[in-house]
Amino acid sequence: MQNQNDNGVRSAFLSENMRRRARYQLVFVLLAAAFVLITVLNINTGSVAIPVGEIFRILLGQAQDSPQYSIIWKIRLPRILMAALLGGGLSLSGFLLQTFFGNPIAGPFVLGISSGAKMVVALTMIYFLRFFSHVSSWALIVAAFAGSLMSVGFILLLSRKLKQMSILLVAGIMIGYICSAVTDFVVTFAEDADIVNLRGWSLGSFSGMSWDNVGVAAVMVGVTAAVTFAMAKPIGAYQLGEAYAQSMGVNIRAFRIALIVVSSLLSATVTAFAGPISFVGIAVPHLVKRALKTSKPLIVIPAVFLGGAVFCMGCDLIARTAFAPTELNISTVTSVFGAPVVIAMMLRRQGGKAA
Amino acid sequence: MSNFYFTTRQLTVGYDGVPLIHDITIDIARGEIVTLIGPNGSGKSTILKSITRQLRMIGGQVFIESEELRKLSYKDLSTRMAVVLTERMKPELMTCRDIVATGRYPYTGRLGILSAEDEIKVEAAMDAVHALELRNRDFNAISDGQRQRVLLARAICQEPEIIILDEPTSFLDIRHKLQLLSILRKMAKEKGITVIMSLHEIDLAQKISDKIICVKGDHIARSGPPEKVFDADAIRELYEIDQGSFDPLFGSIELPRPEGEPQALVLSACGTGIPVYRSLQKQGVPFVAGILYSNDIDCRLARVLAAEVIEERPFMPIGDDAFNRALHWIERLPRVINAGVEIGQTNARMAELIERAKDKS
Structure with missing residues (x-):
């Protein structure tokens, strides 16, 4: 009898395992399908409509001298790739910060990390453009990284005093406001020629991306995302809390530093190219984890990256086309979709606590 | 050194470099259950946090067999020592089995994927604490008693030589207290796993422990086998009981006698x-x-x-x-x-x- 019972429980477990695996596969297939669909839509739509058949011919390198060819290869494709790379990077950065702070509402935007990066990038741009005609992508990334670390450092300093996460988040939002104020100030007084560039960028946008930008972003995001994936195991341990992670053999000091550096690099890369983008870092990891019904980093990390890419490509499509020819800021669109998700998430958590 | 499994020599512990408890010298043999007792805030947790390396020791030494704790890498320590802590963890979307499986962490490869052997050990650990039926339940949705058993299974699954538990019986009702302690007892005797824990219930401490350590003020007030440590006066003094009494023979506590002329x-x-x-x-x-x-x-x-x-x-x-x-x-x-x-x-x-x-x- 006992044995039979055991077998029953065992097979229940095995079928649960199968169900889980099926769910993971379904989510990945859906995300991949959405990725392809949005990519095609993105290439297809714009002020010049290009039929789908034509798109595939062009992508395969045919019809090189048509104007459509250069629209796709010089404007739309780099922009799409950039939205995908940066969206994925931003979501991963959010996931890492949520792991670090043990709070699902943490993210590069709310903690003021994006704004810190924005401020230093704005200052760097103005300084460089005064003396040189050109700022390299790498210089901007370094500036954004410095700004990110500055904000993170400040948050970490505060987190020693402020044990309560909600207050820490408020502090992060305040840091964000201060940095934005400084940015607005320097942008207002910058020379006219610079402003055109800065205005659009400081509000967040994927427009005007070159293949050079794509290359640099691909290297940065690719390497850091790979490092994140390699850290999946300690991240899983860290989800149980610092003390447990340490008891499982994780070197907490080194791990925490790695986590902060990687997440700052990711959000710095995004900010350097596209400016601060709100809510993606919180909403996407949350939605992806809900869909997968797990928080296992090994599965969540690639899914979050893919989800972020799809989300940002979708938002960019809307930003480009909703009120064409006027283009919206990317943050306008991500906020419209992201903020309700965050509010729903908070309501859910609060409800869970009360029950 | 001696043939004790776990020893401390003039250990001094505290927070941020400020010593709280001095000269802790303890010898623990393999498979012994050792319980720290003492009033709230006496520093039981501080000692446990120091010997699990969550807190930096201020002075003295701790040895596991002949190796000094400080010189062990976290990884080496993780295959010898497992913990059950008081802090409430709120993992997201993890089943009880997922939680237990994290105990295999030190033994899995680069990506932490469980082998078939790991899976069997996870099952066995859950079975040992009678938690198999909780497998697919969300860890946040189970009761306190179940949670402690799952956390203990997690620790067992780590295949340690020593398990450290900080107040494992808090929040548990009497049935679950007894259940948890008898699992520990069985584990210590059958597998030779050494247990160090802190308990609030002196009556239970007396009944389960091979050794009792009384923490009071800035030092260890008394230590030794329960029959030596537990006398009515010692307990009264340790907890500064001015109301009621403790009977060391039965481990029972009584409220104070009514005052006044007999009626x-x-x-x-x-x-x-x-x-x-x-x-x-x-x-x-x-x-x-x-x-x-x-x-x-x-x-x-x-x-x-x-x-x-x-x-x-x-x-x-x-x-x-x-x-x-x-x-x-x-x-x-x-x-x-x-x-x-x-x-x-x-x-x-x-x-x-x-x-x-x-x-x-």
């Missing part, structure tokens, strides 16, 4: 008096208990609850002394309660007392 005499024997004493105590009525043989179970409780106990030496006929004292109280007191006395050859005079007290009951 009733309780006649009883062989346990019949105990419910009467308790009821009088609750009503706040001071009473005299008698005539009790000093080996009577009533006598043990009467000593801490009654205003006066009329005692007689065991197995002797009731002497004049005790008899007259009882008569004296019967005359003086308005109430005499006969809780039921079995009359035999040696206590025949009790029948006479009961007769004399008839009009007062």
Whole structure:
């Protein structure tokens, strides 16, 4: 009898395992399908409509001298790739910060990390453009990284005093406001020629991306995302809390530093190219984890990256086309979709606590 | 060193470099259960956090066998020591089995994927704490008792030589307390796993532990086997009990005796008096208990609850002394309660007392 019972429980477990695996596969297939669909839509739509058949011919390198060819290869494709790379990077950065702070509402935007990066990038741009005609992508990334670390450092300093996460988040939002104020100030007084560039960028946008930008972003995001994936195991341990992670053999000091550096690099890369983008870092990891019904980093990390890419490509499509020819800021669109998700998430958590 | 498994030498612990407890020197053999007791805030957790390396030690040394704790890498330590902590973890979307499986962390590869062997060990650990049926439940949706068992399974699954538990029985009801402690007992004896923990329940500490460590003020007040450590005065002193008492023999705790002039005499024997004493105590009525043989179970409780106990030496006929004292109280007191006395050859005079007290009951 006992044995039979055991077998029953065992097979229940095995079928649960199968169900889980099926769910993971379904989510990945859906995300991949959405990725392809949005990519095609993105290439297809714009002020010049290009039929789908034509798109595939062009992508395969045919019809090189048509104007459509250069629209796709010089404007739309780099922009799409950039939205995908940066969206994925931003979501991963959010996931890492949520792991670090043990709070699902943490993210590069709310903690003021994006704004810190924005401020230093704005200052760097103005300084460089005064003396040189050109700022390299790498210089901007370094500036954004410095700004990110500055904000993170400040948050970490505060987190020693402020044990309560909600207050820490408020502090992060305040840091964000201060940095934005400084940015607005320097942008207002910058020379006219610079402003055109800065205005659009400081509000967040994927427009005007070159293949050079794509290359640099691909290297940065690719390497850091790979490092994140390699850290999946300690991240899983860290989800149980610092003390447990340490008891499982994780070197907490080194791990925490790695986590902060990687997440700052990711959000710095995004900010350097596209400016601060709100809510993606919180909403996407949350939605992806809900869909997968797990928080296992090994599965969540690639899914979050893919989800972020799809989300940002979708938002960019809307930003480009909703009120064409006027283009919206990317943050306008991500906020419209992201903020309700965050509010729903908070309501859910609060409800869970009360029950 | 010696052949002890876990030893500390002049260990000093505290927070941020400020020493809290000095000169902790403990020797623990393999498979022993050692319990830290002491008042709230006495530093039990500080000691446990220091020997699990969550806190930096301020001075002294800790050895696991002959290796110094500080020189072990976190990874090496993780295959020897597992922990069950008080801090509430709120993992997101993890089943109980996922939680237990994290115990295999030190043994899995670069990406932490469980092998078939790991899976079997996870199952076995869950089975050992009777938690198999919780497998697919969300960890946040189970009760405190279940949670502690799952966390213990997680620790067992890590295949440690020593498990450190910080107040594992807090929040648990009595059934789950007993269940958890008997699992620990079994584990320690059968697998030779050493257990160090802190407990609030001194009665349980006494019953489960091979060694007790009393933490008080800035030092270890006492340590040793429970029979040595537990005497009524030591416990009273350790916890600064000024209300009530602790019986080291049974590990029972009692509220203080009612104060004032006695108002009733309780006649009883062989346990019949105990419910009467308790009821009088609750009503706040001071009473005299008698005539009790000093080996009577009533006598043990009467000593801490009654205003006066009329005692007689065991197995002797009731002497004049005790008899007259009882008569004296019967005359003086308005109430005499006969809780039921079995009359035999040696206590025949009790029948006479009961007769004399008839009009007062």
